[in-house]
Amino acid sequence: MPPDHLIPGVLWRRDPLGEPAPLVVDSPHNGTDWPADFDHVVTEAELMTSVDAYVDELFGHAPAVGATLIAALFPRAYIDANRAEDDLDLALIDGDWPHPVNPGEKTEFGMGVVRRYILKGRPIYDRRLSPDEVLHRLETYHRPYHAAVAAAIDAAHARFGRAFHIDCHSMKPVGNAMNVDAGAARPDMVLSDREGETCDTAFIETAASLLRDRGYRVAINHPYKGAELVARHSDPASGRHSLQIELNRGLYMDIETFDKTDGFDALKADLSVFLDAMAAFARDPRA
Numbered sequence: 001m002p003p004d005h006l007i008p009g010v011l012w013r014r015d016p017l018g019e020p021a022p023l024v025v026d027s028p029h030n031g032t033d034w035p036a037d038f039d040h041v042v043t044e045a046e047l048m049t050s051v052d053a054y055v056d057e058l059f060g061h062a063p064a065v066g067a068t069l070i071a072a073l074f075p076r077a078y079i080d081a082n083r084a085e086d087d088l089d090l091a092l093i094d095g096d097w098p099h100p101v102n103p104g105e106k107t108e109f110g111m112g113v114v115r116r117y118i119l120k121g122r123p124i125y126d127r128r129l130s131p132d133e134v135l136h137r138l139e140t141y142h143r144p145y146h147a148a149v150a151a152a153i154d155a156a157h158a159r160f161g162r163a164f165h166i167d168c169h170s171m172k173p174v175g176n177a178m179n180v181d182a183g184a185a186r187p188d189m190v191l192s193d194r195e196g197e198t199c200d201t202a203f204i205e206t207a208a209s210l211l212r213d214r215g216y217r218v219a220i221n222h223p224y225k226g227a228e229l230v231a232r233h234s235d236p237a238s239g240r241h242s243l244q245i246e247l248n249r250g251l252y253m254d255i256e257t258f259d260k261t262d263g264f265d266a267l268k269a270d271l272s273v274f275l276d277a278m279a280a281f282a283r284d285p286r287a
Helices: 044-048 105-109 131-160 201-213 228-232 263-283
Strands: 005-007 011-014 023-027 068-072 117-119 163-171 189-192 218-220 240-248
Touching: 005 131, 011 131, 023 131, 023 263, 044 117, 068 131, 131 163, 131 228, 163 228, 163 263, 189 201, 201 218, 201 240, 201 263, 228 240
Parallel strands: 023 068, 023 163, 163 240, 189 218
Antiparallel strands: 005 011, 011 068, 189 240
């Protein structure tokens, strides 16, 4: 299905089919269009460990329920849309960075807005990046992605007086050395709202109940609490609600070959039912 809007190499957007709902779904980490200036020194297989492969497909039913669906085409290892612009590791920069920085906890593991490591102890580059290179990535990829998400949420809010946003990701089945839960087996799904900051309780509780009713083990805010996309685009007091969802890759893909497994179709079917119900909730949260 061709997108309704495309910025080559950056993102695509699919608009609602039929009657719109105040629901926006986005997938910022499934991109594998490797930019020409991404002169990494790691293998493509190593890069793929950072890709949320097939997440845009798994949530592909979103337009059919009236939601807007947005997905990144660029890889998160190049520039990460789910990190703030100032979440930057200055050890990666060659020269003076012209803006303030505010590195977060993930940056200590080499996973800031521009990643330093692809895996623990495995640098992505054999050099430091110039400020101009990083600014190019922010201006060409990061900012247009956030602008697209903001525009979709703004449009839903203008029409309905409210907007609900689901930011979609995948996670490794076991936390690795770059995560706070290193060595721990993970649940099937993790829903996050930054400990209650980014959406009304009813939104995340409804989502969790629907997924648990389908038989999935669902955790809330651990080991993921939600990052830049839900933080930046939410304001529950004004009717803008965002939650993050992480899918365990073991449900639907081979984590070594990155191929879909037999579980893919079943998960996609369950997520389609989930999206139907979440669109109904967005249309009438009081029902």
